[in-house]
Structures are given as structure tokens and as C-alpha cells.
Amino acid sequence: MADASASTSPSLRAAGMRQTPQREGILQVLRDSDRPLTVEEIWERMPERRSGLPTVYRNLERFVREGWAESILGADQIMRFVRCESRHHHHHLQCEHCGRTVEVDACGLDESLRHLEALSGFKITRHQLQLFGLCATCRSEKDR
Ligand SMILES: [Zn+2]
Ligand SMILES: [Zn+2]
């Protein structure tokens, strides 16, 4: 887990991105939410809304490319964004009951990927996984 109080600015600069209140605002909104958010929801929660939705969307696309955020297509086929804490390859799990997401700094698919490579003749260079289920909190509530 990254320190939530750490400034986001160094990573913005390290990626050669100009540090703007807009970009800091988007990252902060994502950081403050334990659920994935749509572009509209992010925009609505931003402290300063000087630019429009298209700008927010472009910044989000950039964040996804830099590995700071990921897009998750929900069961409702709506695209939402979550912030990534890990700088390594990882996965997000989303609870279908409460909507919260959990980031796991692990993959565990190496063997399966080798198997798929052997079957397909592909060299697999990357993958995305959408994982849905019941989070620990919702599970214990169900068991009660
Ligand atoms: Zn992520
Ligand atoms: Zn849950």
C-alpha cells in the first residue's frame, strides 16, 4: 500500500507530465474513492472544474497508459476508472455486491499463460483480467 498522504506531484513530473491542478485533482478523486468512478463522477467530484469532460477523459487515458489508473468495464457495461497503487503488474478485484475494488499486487497466471502460449503459438506480452466476486466484508455479512 502506498502512503496515501504522499504527494502525487513527483510521479507526474517523472512521467514528463505538466503538473496541473486538473491532473492533481483527478488523481486525488481516484485516491479518495474505494469504488471505481465514471468520467462524469470524477468530473463532478473535482474541486476545480475549469475544464470539461473531454479534458478529464484525455487525462484519464494518459494515466492508464502510465499505469496510474485502470479502466474497468462493469457488469452494466459502463467504463469506470480506479487508481493503481502498485507499479508492478497487478489485478483489481471488484465486489459485485458493494462495488468496492481491491488491488492485489500479484498475478499468479504465469503457468496458465505458458500453457496458452503453447496452445496458440503466441508470445503473450500483456493481459488484462476482469475479476468480480464478493469482497471479504460482504462475505462475512452473508455468513452471519
Ligand atoms: Zn491497477
Ligand atoms: Zn463487497
Ligand SMILES: [Zn+2]
Ligand atoms: Zn496478471
